[in-house]
Amino acid sequence: MKQTFFVAFMIFSFIVNAQKYTESTPSGFDVSRPNIPHGKIDTLVYHSETVGTNRRALIYTPPGYSSSNKYPVLYLLHGIGGDEKEWFNQGQPQVILDNLYAEDKLAPMIVVLPNGRAMKDDRAIGNIMAPDKVAAFAAFEKDLLNDLIPFVEKNYPVLADRDHRGIAGLSMGGGQSLNFGLGNLDEFAWVGGFSSAPNTKTPELLVPDPEKAKQQLKLLWISCGDQDGLINFSKRTHDYLEANEVPHIYQVIPGGYHDFNVWKDNLWQFSQLLFKSDCMLGSQQMPDPKFYIFLCFGQSNMEGNARIEAQDTIHVSERFRVMATLDCPELNREKGQWYTAVPPLCRCNTGLTPADYFGRMLVDSLPDDIRIGVINVAVGGCKIELFDKDSCAEYIATAPSWMVSWIKQYDDNPYGRLVEMAKEAQKAGVIKGILLHQGESNTGDHQWPVKVKKVYENLCADLGLSYDAVPLLAGETVNADQGGACASMNEIIDNLPSVIPNAYVVSSKGLAVIPDKLHFTAAAYRELGRRYAEKMLELIRPVVVNH
Known part of the structure; x- marks a missing residue:
């Protein structure tokens, strides 16, 4: 789901101490991947003095879990029609x-998924709105604080203090999370309400002492869909927090x-902020969505072959940045x-690009x-195989010595350096x-588009990028x-969009070249760069629409 406040534009605005936060979830974020380490889901049974019976919860332990380590804990709550298995x-x-x-x-972190209906028959059956069942959701506060949390902290290797304890939930569980979390700031420093339901207390009861909340909260997250009929419960809380300058994220x-389209998205975003020392609201350095970053890679024409002239080193705006890759x-x-992006933009002694x-x-x-911002990792003379993380070592083994010396500057892994940066x-x-x-070094290789697709998909997967949100622009080689x-390679390059739907080709027609007929002149590099920019502007130029 695209998370945007403006059509075709992600905006990250600060309102006093309230942060309106958005980030696109990548495609496949909720699809199981077979070739990665996996955590484990188990059922735990604890005795509840509050309810007078044994109760069940699910518990997720992360990949690499070890009883010799200690972990923070997130308590993740379900909605009125669910139970401990609803999230699962x-x-x-x-x-x-x-x-x-x-x-x-x-x-x-460890994640505990309890049954938030604190009654002996806690099944989600019959009239889920019956008064005794609704009351059981409020009673869960005592069960959580007095029975479940002590059980978890006695039987699992956890960090048993408020700084390492969070609570979040959806709908009725979102209301519980705000009620219990904000009502017990000596127990919870990390609180999230996803589409919180009408059980959410009024803001004045939730946060009777804004100054105390400012001092104790590490993260307060409030989110709701604009088509959700319950949005006013989230908005009134946000409005009160904003008026009292209590730091929080409102989405x-x-x-x-x-629905779960929203709640899964919320979990993906919220979880990435949890239990991190730099996530103190009000001081946290969040990614600035008005800082547009572009990854650049390839061979000598991307590396920069033309001599840098005086005009290329002056009047470079402070808004144009380059990240040094070595x-x-x-x-x-x-x-x-x-x-500031004064050339060279690739390696220390490369040219205009x-x-x-x-x-x-x-x-x-x-x-x-x-x-x-631009990040440029390129190696003159290389084939696209150099950027295939599965076969680059094999390619390097047969590369000429002059190329190997450049590759070594990236610790023998240009693709890895690009991802690292x-x-x-x-x-x-x-x-x-x-x-x-x-493409020059792959001339005549009709599998080139497929090879590029693999590199592109690897980049998106390794960086958590969405294919449809991150276009790939490929420039033609020197034109006929x-x-x-x-x-002749341009005919193959021109076929790239048929293999990668979000790929576009930048024409080299009419661009002047030096005598080797492989590289462009400095003037042509300037024009080629502008052509890349013209195409990218068509794809990313923000269209602001009041929502």
Whole structure:
């Protein structure tokens, strides 16, 4: 589900201390992946003095779980028509969390899924709105605090303090989470309400002491779909918190209903913020969705072959940034840090690249509050196989020595370096597209589009990107109208969109070349960069619509 406040534009706005937070969930975020480590779901049975009987809950332990470690705990609550298995059966939290662990996006945690209906017959049968069943949801507060949490902390290796304890839930469970979490800030520092139901207390009762809440909360998350008839319960809470400057994240999901499409999405986003030391609301550094990041890779024409001229080093906007992909002491650049995008943008001694004027044109064409960042990993002369993480070692083993020396600067893994830097960049902004210029060394290879597709899909999977949200732009080699030595490859490159639906080809027609007929002139690189930018602007230019 696309999480946007504006059509075709993700916006991240700060209102005093309230954060309106959105991020796109990638396709397949809730689909089980066979070749990753998996956590484990078990049933626990605890005795409830509150109810006077033994009760059941599910418990998820993360991949790599060990009794020698200690873990924070999230208590994840169901809705009025569910029980301890509702999340498991319809939301598959174990799949969502396993996938996030595989992408290194979660702090290791235990998740407990209790039955929030604290009564002897706690089944979700008959009239679920019967007064005794509704009352049992309120009674669960005592069962949770006095019976379930002590059982978990006695029998599992957990960190037994408020800083390592969270509570969240959907619908009726969302109301419970806000009621119990905000009502017991000495027990919970992390609180989330997903589409909270009418059982949610009024804001004045939820947070009678805003100053205390400001001091004790590490994360307060409130979310609801705009098509949900219960949205006013979330909105009134947000309005009160905003008026009292209590830090929180408030999310309204366009097109979102009262269903698991919303709640799975909420869990995917909420869980990534839990139990992290830098997630103190009000000071947390969240990715800025107005910082557009673009990944660039390929061979020499992306690396930068033309000599950098004086005009290329002046009037570079501070809004145009480059992340250094290796240490360049002579440029005063450190790997993984952002700098104003004065060339070279690839390695320490490379030349002018299409990325230079791609970024310049985007900065000139987009609103002043949009920043542009590029990450460029390219190796002259390489085939696309160098960026295939499954076969790059085999390719390097037969590469010429001059190419190997460049590859070594990326620790013999250019693809891995690109992913490493991209993950670092995702802490600061949002990846909006991928630029490729490569093909000369694969001239005549009709499997090239399929090979590119594999690299593209690997990037999306490794970075948690959605295929339909991150376009791939591929530039043609030197054109036949310039006598291009590899011009025949353009027919293969032009076929890429038929293999990758969100791929687009940037024409090289009319772009001047140097005598080798393989590389463009500096002027042509500037124009090629602008052509990449023109296409990208068609795809990402924000269309602001009041919602």
